[in-house]
Amino acid sequence: MLKNWKTGITTVAAAAAVSLPMAASAELSDDVLKIGVLSDMSGVYKTLEGPGAVIAAEMAVEDFGGSIMGKPIEIVSADHQNKADIAASTAREWIDADNVDMLTALDNSSVALAVQGLAAERKVITLNTGAGTTALTEEQCTPYGIHYVYDTHALPVGTATAMVKNGGEKWFFLTADYAFGHSLRDNTGAVVENLGGEVVGSIQHPLSTNDFSSYLLQAQSSGAQVIGLANAGQDTVNAIKQANQFQIVQGGQKLAGMLVFITDVHSMGLDIAQGLQFTTAFVWNQDEEALEWSNRFYERHGAMPTMVQAGVYSAVSNYLKAVDEVGSDDSDAVRAKLGEMELNDFFVKGGKIAPNGSMLHDMYLVEVKSPDESESEWDLLNVVSRIPADQAYISMEDTKCSLVNK
Amino acid sequence: MQVILAQALLGLNVGVFYAMLSLGLAVIFGLLNIINFAHGAMYMLGAFIALIGYSYLEQWFGISLQIGFWGSLIVAPLVVGLLGIIIERTMLKRLADLDHIYGLLLTFGITLILQGLFANYFNVSGTPYPGQPEVLGGVLNLGFMFFPTYRMFAIVFSLVVCFATWYVIEHTRLGSRLRAGVENPQLTQAFGLNVPLMVTLTFGFGAALAGLAGVLAAPIYSVSPLMGADLIIVVFAVVVIGGMGSIMGAILSGLALGLVEGLTKVFYPPAANTVIFFLMVLVLLFRPAGLFGKEK
Numbered sequence: 001m002l003k004n005w006k007t008g009i010t011t012v013a014a015a016a017a018v019s020l021p022m023a024a025s026a027e028l029s030d031d032v033l034k035i036g037v038l039s040d041m042s043g044v045y046k047t048l049e050g051p052g053a054v055i056a057a058e059m060a061v062e063d064f065g066g067s068i069m070g071k072p073i074e075i076v077s078a079d080h081q082n083k084a085d086i087a088a089s090t091a092r093e094w095i096d097a098d099n100v101d102m103l104t105a106l107d108n109s110s111v112a113l114a115v116q117g118l119a120a121e122r123k124v125i126t127l128n129t130g131a132g133t134t135a136l137t138e139e140q141c142t143p144y145g146i147h148y149v150y151d152t153h154a155l156p157v158g159t160a161t162a163m164v165k166n167g168g169e170k171w172f173f174l175t176a177d178y179a180f181g182h183s184l185r186d187n188t189g190a191v192v193e194n195l196g197g198e199v200v201g202s203i204q205h206p207l208s209t210n211d212f213s214s215y216l217l218q219a220q221s222s223g224a225q226v227i228g229l230a231n232a233g234q235d236t237v238n239a240i241k242q243a244n245q246f247q248i249v250q251g252g253q254k255l256a257g258m259l260v261f262i263t264d265v266h267s268m269g270l271d272i273a274q275g276l277q278f279t280t281a282f283v284w285n286q287d288e289e290a291l292e293w294s295n296r297f298y299e300r301h302g303a304m305p306t307m308v309q310a311g312v313y314s315a316v317s318n319y320l321k322a323v324d325e326v327g328s329d330d331s332d333a334v335r336a337k338l339g340e341m342e343l344n345d346f347f348v349k350g351g352k353i354a355p356n357g358s359m360l361h362d363m364y365l366v367e368v369k370s371p372d373e374s375e376s377e378w379d380l381l382n383v384v385s386r387i388p389a390d391q392a393y394i395s396m397e398d399t400k401c402s403l404v405n406k
Numbered sequence: 407m408q409v410i411l412a413q414a415l416l417g418l419n420v421g422v423f424y425a426m427l428s429l430g431l432a433v434i435f436g437l438l439n440i441i442n443f444a445h446g447a448m449y450m451l452g453a454f455i456a457l458i459g460y461s462y463l464e465q466w467f468g469i470s471l472q473i474g475f476w477g478s479l480i481v482a483p484l485v486v487g488l489l490g491i492i493i494e495r496t497m498l499k500r501l502a503d504l505d506h507i508y509g510l511l512l513t514f515g516i517t518l519i520l521q522g523l524f525a526n527y528f529n530v531s532g533t534p535y536p537g538q539p540e541v542l543g544g545v546l547n548l549g550f551m552f553f554p555t556y557r558m559f560a561i562v563f564s565l566v567v568c569f570a571t572w573y574v575i576e577h578t579r580l581g582s583r584l585r586a587g588v589e590n591p592q593l594t595q596a597f598g599l600n601v602p603l604m605v606t607l608t609f610g611f612g613a614a615l616a617g618l619a620g621v622l623a624a625p626i627y628s629v630s631p632l633m634g635a636d637l638i639i640v641v642f643a644v645v646v647i648g649g650m651g652s653i654m655g656a657i658l659s660g661l662a663l664g665l666v667e668g669l670t671k672v673f674y675p676p677a678a679n680t681v682i683f684f685l686m687v688l689v690l691l692f693r694p695a696g697l698f699g700k701e702k
Binding site for chain 2: 210213215217234245246247
């Protein structure tokens with residue numbers, strides 16, 4: 001039986017549903033527009049997406065005015081517990097029984113692939129903000145699936161390109177010894193070598209390694225300028241922590257994290273994380289507009305937004321805009337509209353949704369500040385450079401998505 | 407050469423944990439003939455007691471009390487030792503006359519229960535222990551490498567504990583009575599010594615050693631419900647190589663195997679996890695009683 005832990009239903013508009021003057025042809029399939037936020041509310045991804053994503057979605061709805069074409073907008077949310085089967089049955093229930101019109105968040109790649117496939121069969125748009133796998137827009141792309149914030153191509157490619165160009169030509173990898181780690185290492189290594197850099201060594205470590213000290217010392221004595229962390233989560237955090245214990249960054253080598261969120265940096269602390277470089281889609285204080293939104297978010301959530309949470313706001317806002325312009329919640333029409341729009345808000349500038357569902361936008365290479373540079377609790381990152389969308393994402397010539405005519 | 411020295415020191419760092427844990431196992435096996443599979447869980451428990459004492463007392467029990475690292479070095483072994491005593495008195499004692507395998511199964515079950523309990527309340531991938539004392543926070547420049555002060559402290563502290571234990575068992579009156587009680591319980595009892603009490607206290611002491619190792623490990627590794635399960639299999643191999651029941655054998659083989667593992671990480675990293683088992687197979691084939699054990 002599906003355990004609907006904390007299935008919060010937030011009717012944002014209800015009371016204020018004074019109908020606005022709208023196009024006469026306006027039609028919603030069931031007189032309400034429902035958006036489902038399906039995320040990890042209790043596990044490892046809770047802090048980077050989770051309840052913060054629900055708040056971001058609510059803010060998007062409120063900022064839109066709370067209603068669309070005179071009809072209320074509703075947000076439903078649930079915990080997928082990082083289990084694809086639970087995610088799929090929640091999504092099925094939402095779509096089949098509750099007429100949910102769009103799904104977002106969907107952190108965790110296995111959850112993402114299961115839900116995107118299921119939603120596409122039912123012609124429901126998914127705006128994925130949380131998962132990394134490029135399979136969402138490559139081998140398993142669908143006409144209704146959109147991948148909004150980042151993918152496993154954009155992250156390493158962006159970081160490696162920028163670092164090699166900034167003089168980090170010799171790389172040494174600490175690789176988590178399973179498919180995800182190997183593919184991160186291979187993607188990154190290819191970029192490094194294409195740009196004339198060199199991979200001087202790589203060590204495979206078992207998943208969930210406690211003690212990285214031995215590997216780190218080998219990386220240190222390898223003569224590499226950059227130590228690439230082709231791993232994620234606790235492994236990345238452990239490696240960074242122990243690199244600090246052994247004063248590796250202080251010795252002049254750079255650490256490059258392949259998948260790091262600002263909340264990871266916040267929990268590690270600047271003493272430990274300083275000097276770490278990684279790629280992100282968003283930094284909360286990157287400009288005035290972002291700062292203004294992030295402060296509003298902070299007031300409600302008690303933490304600054306991750307790129308993923310900011311992405312939920314942007315995705316929901318742009319979806320609402322598209323529905324409004326089309327004047328209907330018909331998925332085919334809305335998806336076509338989204339493909340034509342140029343996306344501009346505090347999160348994305350000049351973003352385009354490609355035919356394979358990949359939202360093409362610039363990424364940022366960032367470096368973690370030193371404690372002296374940081375001016376406040378969440379002032380953690382310096383933007384080093386901007387990575388143009390065409391470098392970060394797989395091009396339509398190279399995509400393996402069958403929906404793209406070449 | 408610098409690399410080798412550095413890796414050897416790191417190997418020693420791992421080795422002292424092997425030594426402390428295998429020492430506890432060897433004491434319990436050598437003196438009581440119990441194969442204590444719950445040893446890893448006791449280690450995990452020690453680390454969690456340190457973590458809870460530091461971070462959760464107020465939140466959970468409303469007591470505004472914080473047990474720091476130094477306090478944990480005393481409190482955690484006491485609590486874990488007491489738990490060991492309770493387990494011995496209420497459960498293991500009943501199995502004393504049966505085959506070893508029953509004790510092994512019982513303690514294995516206890517391990518699974520403890521792990522499950524903690525996995526239910528804590529992050530399986532590990533929670534950092536924030537209570538490392540400031541004094542031990544720095545880094546030592548050893549010439550050939552920078553070595554974290556805390557790790558150096560852990561090495562020295564563990565070595566002292568290991569050799570003190572060996573001395574007490576092999577060279578004091580208390581130790582000789584213990585050994586006598588094991589060799590011939592009935593005769594020893596006839597001399598007026600309380601053998602069952604000695605057995606209980608020995609088990610408690612072995613468990614306390616594991617708890618102490620857990621506290622020492624907490625600031626280096628993350629505290630996780632599975633931290634003991636990852637280690638206990640290796641530690642059993644260490645005991646087999648050293649010789650079941652040999653106190654000095656457990657200490658020396660723990661240190662030596664830590665070194666071997668450390669150096670394997672330099673020359674062929676993928677084998678680092680298996681080299682100890684490879685050696686175990688060799689030892690079993692050519693010297694079944696272990697390097698320091700006596701054939702019976």
